[in-house]
Amino acid sequence: MLYLYRSVLRYLTNSKKVFTLFLLALLFELSFEYFTSLSIKYLIDDAITPRNMTIFFALLLTLLIGGILNLLIGVGGDYTMSKLSETILIGLRKDLYEQTQKLSAHFYSRYRIGDIVARFTMDIPAVEHAIMQTLSTLILASLSMVVGTVILFVLEWKLALVAFVGIVFMFVPQKLLNKRAQHLNEEYVGIVESFSNNMDEEIKAFKLIRGFQLQESMRNRFNKQLQVWFRLGVKRSFINSNLERLPIMVLSVINVIILGLGGYFTFQGTMTIGDLIAFYSVFDTVGISVIQFMEVVPDLIEGEVGIRRINEVLEILPDLEDDEHAVDNPTFTSEIKFDKVTFGYTETHPVIQDLSLSIPVGNYVALVGPSGSGKSTLLQLLMRFYDPQKGSIQMDDLDLRKIQLSSLLSQAGVIFQEPYLFHATIRDNLMIGHPDATEKELIEATAAVEVHEAIMQMANGYDTLIENEGANLSVSQRHRISIARALLRSNELTYMDEVAASLDPESEISLNETISRVNQGRTVVAVSHRLKTVSHADLIYFIREGKVVEYGTHHELLERQGAYYSLWKKQQGFQLSLDGEVVIEVERLRQMPFFAYMNEDLLHEIKDLLTTEKITSGQDVFRQGEAGNKLYIIARGKVEVTKGNAKGENVRVAVLQDGDHFGEIALLKDAPRNANITALTDCTLLSLTRKQLLPLLDRYEDMKAKLYQTLSERS
Numbered sequence: 001m002l003y004l005y006r007s008v009l010r011y012l013t014n015s016k017k018v019f020t021l022f023l024l025a026l027l028f029e030l031s032f033e034y035f036t037s038l039s040i041k042y043l044i045d046d047a048i049t050p051r052n053m054t055i056f057f058a059l060l061l062t063l064l065i066g067g068i069l070n071l072l073i074g075v076g077g078d079y080t081m082s083k084l085s086e087t088i089l090i091g092l093r094k095d096l097y098e099q100t101q102k103l104s105a106h107f108y109s110r111y112r113i114g115d116i117v118a119r120f121t122m123d124i125p126a127v128e129h130a131i132m133q134t135l136s137t138l139i140l141a142s143l144s145m146v147v148g149t150v151i152l153f154v155l156e157w158k159l160a161l162v163a164f165v166g167i168v169f170m171f172v173p174q175k176l177l178n179k180r181a182q183h184l185n186e187e188y189v190g191i192v193e194s195f196s197n198n199m200d201e202e203i204k205a206f207k208l209i210r211g212f213q214l215q216e217s218m219r220n221r222f223n224k225q226l227q228v229w230f231r232l233g234v235k236r237s238f239i240n241s242n243l244e245r246l247p248i249m250v251l252s253v254i255n256v257i258i259l260g261l262g263g264y265f266t267f268q269g270t271m272t273i274g275d276l277i278a279f280y281s282v283f284d285t286v287g288i289s290v291i292q293f294m295e296v297v298p299d300l301i302e303g304e305v306g307i308r309r310i311n312e313v314l315e316i317l318p319d320l321e322d323d324e325h326a327v328d329n330p331t332f333t334s335e336i337k338f339d340k341v342t343f344g345y346t347e348t349h350p351v352i353q354d355l356s357l358s359i360p361v362g363n364y365v366a367l368v369g370p371s372g373s374g375k376s377t378l379l380q381l382l383m384r385f386y387d388p389q390k391g392s393i394q395m396d397d398l399d400l401r402k403i404q405l406s407s408l409l410s411q412a413g414v415i416f417q418e419p420y421l422f423h424a425t426i427r428d429n430l431m432i433g434h435p436d437a438t439e440k441e442l443i444e445a446t447a448a449v450e451v452h453e454a455i456m457q458m459a460n461g462y463d464t465l466i467e468n469e470g471a472n473l474s475v476s477q478r479h480r481i482s483i484a485r486a487l488l489r490s491n492e493l494t495y496m497d498e499v500a501a502s503l504d505p506e507s508e509i510s511l512n513e514t515i516s517r518v519n520q521g522r523t524v525v526a527v528s529h530r531l532k533t534v535s536h537a538d539l540i541y542f543i544r545e546g547k548v549v550e551y552g553t554h555h556e557l558l559e560r561q562g563a564y565y566s567l568w569k570k571q572q573g574f575q576l577s578l579d580g581e582v583v584i585e586v587e588r589l590r591q592m593p594f595f596a597y598m599n600e601d602l603l604h605e606i607k608d609l610l611t612t613e614k615i616t617s618g619q620d621v622f623r624q625g626e627a628g629n630k631l632y633i634i635a636r637g638k639v640e641v642t643k644g645n646a647k648g649e650n651v652r653v654a655v656l657q658d659g660d661h662f663g664e665i666a667l668l669k670d671a672p673r674n675a676n677i678t679a680l681t682d683c684t685l686l687s688l689t690r691k692q693l694l695p696l697l698d699r700y701e702d703m704k705a706k707l708y709q710t711l712s713e714r715s
């Protein structure tokens with residue numbers, strides 16, 4: 001129960017004076033309370049019964065002065081309590097914020113946005129409420145119980161013994177219900193957290209939800225969650241009110257016993273009426289203290305659940321800490337080197353395996369390869385979002401772990417696939433990585449990526465407020481601003497992850513030309529799955545299953561006719577027109593095993609039958625079990641292949657991208673699809689239905705037989 005206070009005490013080490021004043025105020029309040037109770041005995045026995053007006057008025061005057069002092073000191077006490085409570089909360093907020101800044105990408109992949117935000121918006125207020133409600137009550141009530149019980153024993157020990165047993169009984173409901181109450185509170189906070197995560201998701205995915213008409217299923221999810229929330233809320237409130245009410249019931253029974261037994265002692269003459277009234281009054285004060293103690297238990301439980309959840313985050317040890325002798329801002333002149341690096345997001349599943357590669361200073365180096373091969377992971381290791389489990393990454397022979405984290409990326413501009421823009425002006429977004437940039441530098445950067453003119457045409461120019469992650473800008477403008485931001489930050493090192501891959505082909509080409517031009521002379525590390533965009537690189541590493549398979553320039557790699565060459569060939573042969581239509585070359589069609597032996601005429605006819613289809617990111621191309629009737633070829637984009645397992649979960653089995661095809665068995669027979677295909681990015685696909693193909697094949701009987709044979713072997 002006192003875990004809450006044990007956890008927050010450290011924030012009060014500099015508030016000893018305030019705490020002492022707070023305690024003194026409480027002690028005064030307590031003394032006055034008991035003085036008032038006991039004064040009744042003296043009023044009756046020493047003033048009213050013997051009709052002694054001097055004592056009577058002296059007591060009344062003391063009570064009056066004491067009351068006024070109690071009020072004034074109480075106000076001071078409230079002020080000190082507010083100060084203590086705010087000191088604790090500011091400390092907690094600061095620590096939690098600092099911790100979220102220190103933790104690595106592991107933390108951010110484990111916790112959802114709502115989980116982290118809830119620590120600030122729900123748990124800290126719960127702690128605040130608990131402290132404000134309980135700090136003075138707990139101390140006052142505990143002291144009052146001890147002092148009151150001692151006074152009771154002094155007044156009449158036999159009656160006090162009965163009262164004492166009664167007081168112990170008042171704690172029984174709390175003992176019995178405490179665990180359950182705590183559990184219910186944890187569940188309640190959990191459902192609120194999951195609710196805010198879902199709301200966060202729904203707000204971000206609102207276009208997808210409207211576009212796919214998912215409102216009904218979202219509403220169902222919301223209503224289901226509300227029902228659980230309602231049930232838990234009722235249970236939680238009920239148990240909380242029981243925690244408060246049951247001790248009051250016990251107290252009423254003890255009151256009757258005390259009055260009965262006290263009355264008997266008075267009849268017997270072993271107690272005076274003044275003694276009985278004073279005893280009853282003191283016992284009443286003790287009883288009220290117990291009740292007050294019980295009343296704050298639900299608040300205390302809520303606060304304790306809150307502080308446990310906050311501590312859960314605070315106690316995570318940052319896995320990326322500066323080495324004791326880490327250097328600040330070293331200059332880097334030769335190369336960045338991966339030396340036998342092994343890394344996995346979990347200990348048991350390495351994503352990068354014993355990989356070595358070198359990035360010479362001033363070169364444009366590309367990391368290419370199939371989806372999931374570990375390209376982005378390499379970039380994240382370079383930026384030290386994670387540390388390798390084995391081996392090391394070095395800049396001019398200096399291990400990244402020996403460079404201060406704060407300075408590691410100070411020379412680097414980073415451009416991510418999703419160009420995140422803050423809710424601030426365009427100028428603020430551009431200058432975020434280099435606050436001292438001059439207007440001239442700013443315009444140079446935006447002009448270099450050809451967005452200056454567009455910004456100047458906006459009503460407020462560079463002072464235009466960016467709405468909701470860039471909703472008032474075109475996708476290409478968002479990308480260009482994020483690139484200008486990286487250029488402004490650094491003129492030495494640029495890291496790029498699949499930049500512009502989600503743009504239309506024209507914008508992608510134009511943006512890549514811009515990037516190449518402005519990056520002349522810089523060291524660039526670019527991750528890309530689309531080989532065309534990095535074919536000009538000085539050095540290309542082909543990564544597969546976390547290993548370097550080949551490296552060299554584009555021409556060297558083509559000459560080698562290895563993995564790079566195969567991927568290059570797979571991605572060639574598509575022409576995308578301005579209106580978004582795709583035309584595939586006959587030679588490219590021939591590369592597909594089931595079309596390999598077809599003659600030129602037939603391939604031309606097939607080519608003309610292919611239809612362009614656009615699929616938005618997140619949309620299903622087809623679901624497992626649906627009747628299959630089409631072959632698909634990916635001209636641009638990335639799809640995920642998942643299959644339902646025995647537990648009913650969809651498990652990813654592959655990711656397909658530019659140049660890959662799927663669903664070819666549908667050309668052979670009307671078999672149900674054996675997997676789900678979902679677009680991971682906006683995709684442009686070419687499709688061919690069995691209905692379109694069959695009449696054509698009737699004219700090429702021998703090829704029809706071969707096609708069926710090849711497809712049968714594949715199915």
Ligand SMILES: Nc1ncnc2c1ncn2[C@@H]1O[C@H](COP(=O)(O)OP(=O)(O)OP(=O)(O)O)[C@@H](O)[C@H]1O
Nearest residue numbers: 109345351370371372373374375376377378529655
């Ligand atoms: N945060 C993460 N936690 C766990 N596994 C991850 C995480 N990020 C990536 N992975 C896994 O690591 C592997 C390599 O992923 P990575 O993103 O580096 O590949 P990639 O080559 O960049 O792929 P793509 O071209 O599709 O972006 C994949 O199997 C992926 O599922």
